[in-house]
Amino acid sequence: MAYLSSAQEIRISGRVITSLQDPIYFANMVLLNQNDSTLVNGTSTNEDGTFEFESLHSGNYILQTSYIGYSSYSKPLSITKDTELSDIVLKINTQELQGVEVSMDRPVLEKKAGKLVFHVENTSLSSLSSYEILQQTPGVLTMGDAISIKNSKTTVYINNRRVYLDDPELKSFLQSYSGSNVSDIEIILNPSAKYDADSGYILNIHTNKNVSVGYKGSLEGTYKQGVFSKYGLGTNHYYKNNFLDIYAGYTINQQKWYKEDQGYIQFFDGQQMDDYWEWDMYKTSKYTSHHLNTIFDFTLDQRNFLSLTTNVSFQPNQQIDNDVQTRNYNSTKDYIGGNNAIGDLENENTNIALNATFTREINDRSTLSLQTNYVYYHDASTQGLNTSFFDANDDFYQANFLETDADQQNTIFTVQGDYSIDMREESMLEFGAKFATIDSESEMLYIGEYVPINASDDRFSYQEDNLSLYVNYSKDWDIWSIQAGLRGESTNTSGVSQTLGEINGQDYLELFPNVGIQHQLNENHLLGVYYKRGINRPRYQSLNPYRYYVNEYNFISGNPNLTRAIENRVGLEYTYSGNFIFDLYYQHIKGDLNRFSFQDNENKFLYNAYFNAEEFYQYSLDFTHYRYLTKNWFVSLYSSAYYYNIGFEAIESPKKVQNLDTFGFFGQLNNWITLSKDRTWRATVNLEYLTGFYFGNYYLNNRFKTSIGLRKTIWDGRGEFNLNLADVFNSVNVPLSIDYQNQNNWYSARPETRVLTLSFKYKFGNYNLKDNQRDLEIKEQQRLEEQEQL
Template structure:
C-alpha cells in the first residue's frame, strides 16, 4: 500500500467535549526582556498541587489550555530569578499580560548542580532535549548531539530517520560542510548548550530544502559578568592528534558577547579495499581487480565563532553572528596497489599508483538580525541578512605504473589537475509574529542568491600526449535565486492543538558548462504545506500527527560535470542534468509520560538525488555519479526511551525498525532499471552515570548496532560501535578531565556491496574510528552564572513550594 499512513488517520481518537478555558501571557524580567523557556505552572489553591504546567516559547510567551473553571494560583519560575504566585479566578479565557520576575543572584550562589537529569519536551513540531547543567551536557557539543533523541551518527553525518540533518545554531543555519560542522561541534564545549531541538518535519518558517533540522540553543548569562574556558585534548589512534580551544562569554546591561576558537591539527590514516569483477556480455567474470588504497591526511583546520547581542532598549535586540573556517594546506596522499587477475584467477598485471592532493579552504559567514517588540504583548517583527564566502582550491598530481606477472615494467600514466571553486551566498529575511487567542500567527518573506564559479584544468603529463587535455578541462558557472513567502497558524483548544503552515518558493537556476557548451536552466514555483495535529491524552501523554512537503535541490557541486580522479580507472563526476526532488513526509507519534516515544513514519522520497556507482565492463572503469532515481520510499517504527532510572543513572535507548528502497536507471547494465531495497534495525543504548556522592565523577557508555542500510547502489553490512568514557570534575567544578575510548570492538565500519545484473563491486573503508582521547577543560570567571533548563528549574519550584 503506497500511503499506509492514511489508514492510521482513521484511528484518531474522537474529540472529548467539555467546558474548559485557557490562560495566556508572557514572562519577563524587570527590564522588560523576555525570559525564554521559563516554567509556568497552575496550582490548586487548596493544597498547592500542580494542575498543569508548560514551558514558555523562545519569546517568553505561554498558553495553558484545557483548564476547568475554578480559582487557581499561577506560578512562573526561571533559574536565577524569584518566582511569583498570581491568583486567578478562571471562568473564561484570560490574557494576563506579562509576569515580571526579579533576579535572585544570592540564591544562584547556593545552587549545587549535582546529578541533574536532562528533560525531554514534546512540542507541536519538535522534540526539545534540555541538557544545560545536566549530565547529558558533559563532553563536547558533538557528544551532546549524538545523545539526542532520534539522532543517528554515521561517520561525520548527523541523520534523522535516514536523512542528513541540517544544523542550526541559535535558529540560524550553519553554512558549513559536514566535515566542517563535525570539527566545529567537536571543538565546542557541551556546557555551552542549553537544549537540542530535533525537528524531523520542519514547519513553514524553515527553508523547504532543509530536511530534518537539529537546532542548537546555547546558554546565556543571567547576571552581568564574564566567564570563559580553555580546552585541550590529545587523541591516540594510528597517529597521535591534538586540539586546542577557548570560549568566552560576557554580559553587560545592554551588550552580550560570545566567542569560541578551536584548532585541530590532525594526521589521519584510512585504508580502503575495493573489489571489482568485470563481466562479459554473457555475464561471466573475465577480470577480477582487487585494490588496496592507503590514505594519509594532514590538516590544520581552525574554527572561530563570535556572537554579539545588543539591546539598546527594552523593545530592540540586535544580533551579529560571524563564523570563520580555515583549513590551509590540507594534504591527502593516496597509495594504491591493484592486483589484476583474469576470470580464472591467474595474475594478469599489477598497478601501483600514487597521488597527492593539496587543498586550501576558507569559509567566512556573517549574519545580522534585528528584532523589534511591538505594543501587543509577545508580538514582534524581525529582519535578518546573511552572507557566506567560500573559497576552495585543489592541486592534484598522480602517476600509475603497470607491471606484468613477473614484475617487469609495462607502461606508465601520469596526470595533474588544478581545480578551484568560489561561492557567494546572500540571504535576506523578514518575519512577523503575533499571539492570537489560543495560539499565534507568524508570516515572513525570504530571498536568497547563490553565485558559484568553478574551474578545473587537466594536464596529461605523458610525453606522448599534449600537456593540456581540453576534453577533461572545464569551467562551470552556477547561479541560483530563490524567493519565498510563508505563513503559519497555531491554535490550542484544550486537549487539541493544530499548527498549519504554507510556504511558496520561486526558484530560478542557470548552470553553464563552458567546455560542454551546455546550459541547464530551471524556473519553477512550488508550494510546501505543513500540518501538525496533536491531542493530549491526560497530563503526561500525547498523540501527534504531522505532515510536510519538502524539496531537495541539486547541490552546485553535484551539477558540476568535472571529474575527480583517484586514478585513471576510478573517478567521480558531476551530473548537469539533475533536477529537484520533492518528498512527502508523514509521522505519527505517541508520547507516554514524556519518557517513552513511539513514532511511525512514512516518506515518499520521489526522484531522490542519490549517489550511484557504476562499473563500465568494456572500458574497465569505476565511476561515481549523482542521479535522480525513478522512485524511492522509506518507512519505519521508532521506539525511544529517555529517562532517569535513578537520580544518578540516565538511560537513552533508541530503536528503529525501518525499510527503504531506491529504483534507479541501470545505465551500464542490460536491464533498464534496478530496485535496491533493505529492511533493517538501528539501536542505540546510552548510559550516563554519576559515580560519586559529590557528583565529581561521571561515566558514560554507548552501544550502537546497525544491521545495514542503503547507500545509492550499495547495500552496507552491519556495524557495531561500543564507546565508553569517564569524567572527573576538580576545584568546585572549575576544571574537568575526561578520558574517552571509542570503537572498542573495532566493528564501526561496514562493507559496501553493489551486486546486480552485470555489476559486482565492493568497498570497505577503515578510518581511525578506534581511538583513546584525553581532554581537559578549565573554567574561569563567573562560570556558574548561566541560565538553565530541565530539572534545575524543577528544583527551584520545589524550593519555592517549601517556602
C-alpha cells in the same frame, strides 16, 4: 495532625508542568496542615511530572510546590474524597535565576511539542566536538560524512539559524566547534513552514546565553589518540554589560588521520565475468584548522536589539597522501598484472560567514525580525597521481602521471523578514519572506599530456535565485492543538559548462504545506497526526564537475545535470505517559538525490557521483523511551524498524531501472550516570546497532558501536577533566557491497574510529555566568561542497 472527620483513607494526585506544558521532574511537593502549618507528608514528582499522596484523611490542607528556578506555588485544599487536581503550572523565576548556575540534574532527554530535546551541558559529552556529540544524539545516524535522522536528509541549525555547508565541510566545521559550549540539541521532526522547505529533519544546536553582567573566559586543551595523535587548543571570552554582550572564541586543531581500504571489482563481458580486480589503499590526511567566531549583541533600548556575528574557518594546507595497490586477474582468476598508484592532494579552504539581525518587540504580543547574511567560500586543490603498471611477472612496463588543478568559489547573499503575533488564547501567527542569491564558479584543469578516458578541462558557472513566502498558525486548546503552515518558494537556476554548454536551467514555483494535529485523550495518552511536503535541491559542490581520483580507475565526480527532489511525509504519533513515544510514518521522495557508484565494464573503471533516483520510499515504526532508572542513572532508548525501497536508473546495466529494498533496524541505548555523591564524577555509556541499510546503492549490514565517557570537575567547577573512548570494540567499520545485474563490487573502509580523547578545561573570571555563544548559519551554505570520499 489534620482534623479527622472520617477514618476513610484518601488519595490526592496531580501533575506539575511548565508554562510550555512540559512535565517537571523532581519538584518538591509538601502537604501541610492548614490549621497550624505542620508537615503532613512530602514527596517529589516523577519523570512525567506526576505526584501522589496516599493514606490521608478528610480535612483542610495546604499544598506547596517548589522547584529551583521557578516561582513557588501554594494552594489550600479541602479534601473529603479521592481527588485528582488540575495541572499545577510553575512559572520561571527570572530574578532567582539571575547570575546563578543551576547544578541540579535534569533529564538528559525530554519530549516537547514537535521535538525531542537532548541536554548536553554538564555531561562528559561536553568535552567532545559538536560532531562527536551529534554522533551520540538519540535518533541520529552518521554514515561517512553524512548526518541523517530516520534515513533522511537532515539540516543543522545553531541557535535557530541554518548552517550553509555541505556534508564534508559541515563535518569539518562541527569537528572544530567545541562541544563545551553546547547547551542542548533539539531534534525537530516536523518543522513548521517558517523553516526552509529543503530543511528536512532539523538538528538545532543551542549554546549558552548570558543572563548577568561581567566577564568570564575559558582555556581548553584536547588530546586525541587513534593511529596518530591529534591536538586541539581553544579559548572563549565573554563580556556583558547593560548595553553590550560580547563573545569571542578561537580554536586551532592539528589533525592527522589514517584510513585503510580493501576492495574488489568484478567486471563483466555481457553476463560472463571478464576481469577481477582487488585493491588495498592506505591513506593519510594531515591538516591544521583555525576557527574564529565573534558575536556582538546590542540592546538599543527596551524593545530594539541588534546582533552582529562573524564566523571564519580557515584550513590553509591540507595534505592527503594515497597509496593504492591493485592486482588484476582474468576470468579464471589467474594473476595477469597490476598497478601501484601514489597520489597526493594539497587543499586550501576558506569559509567566511557574516550575519546581521535586527529584532524589534513592537508590543508585548508581536515581534519583527530582519536578518541578512553573506557567505564567501573558496576551495582550491592540486592533485598529482603517479601510476606504475606491472605485468604478470610483476615487471614494470609503463607509467602514467596525472595532475589536476581545481578551484571553486561561492558567494551567497540572503535577506529575510519574520513577523510573529501572539494572538492570546494560546495561539500564534507567524509570517515572513526571504530572498537568497547564490553564485558559484568552479573549474577543473588537467595539466600535462596524460588525460584519463572521458575526461577534459571544464569551467562551470552556476546561478540560483530563490524567493520564499510563508505563513504559519498554531493554537492550543485544553485537549487539542494544531500547527498548520504554507510556504511557497520560487526558484530560478542556470548553469553553463565550458564542455557541455548551457545546462540545468530551471524556473519553478512549488508550494509546501505542513500540518500537525494532536489530541490529548486523557492524562497519559496523546495522539497526533502530521503531514509535510518538502524539497531537496542539489548542493553546489555536487554540481561541480570536479573529479577526485583514488586511482586512474576509481574517481568521485560532480554531476551538473542534477535537479530538485520532492518529498511527502505523513505519520501517526502516539505518546504514553510523556516518555513512551511511537511514530509510524510513510515517506516518499520523487527524484531523490543520492550518491551512487557504477562500474563501467567496457572501459573498466568505477565512478561515484550524485544522481536523481526515480523514487525512494520507506515505511517505519520508531520508538523512543527515556527515564531515570535511579536518581543517578538516566537512560534513553531509540529504535527504528523500517522497510526501505529505492529505484534508480542503472546507467551501466541492461535493465535501465533497478530497485533495491531491505528490511532494517536501527537502535540506540544511551546511559548517563552520576558516580559520586558530590556529583563531580559522571559517566556515559552509549550503544548503537544498525542492520539492513542502503548507502546509495551500497548495502551495509550489522554495524555496532560502543562509546564510553568519564567527567570529573575540580576546584569548585573551575577545572574539568574529560575522558572519552569512541568505538570501543573497533566495530563500526563494516563492508559495503553492490551486487545486481552486471554490477559487483565490494569495499571495506577502515578510517580511525576507535579514538581516545582527553581534555582539560579551565574557567576563569566570573565563570558562573551564562554565555551568549552561538554560531552563524545560513541556508544555502549547507549546499556548498559535497566531496564524500570512498
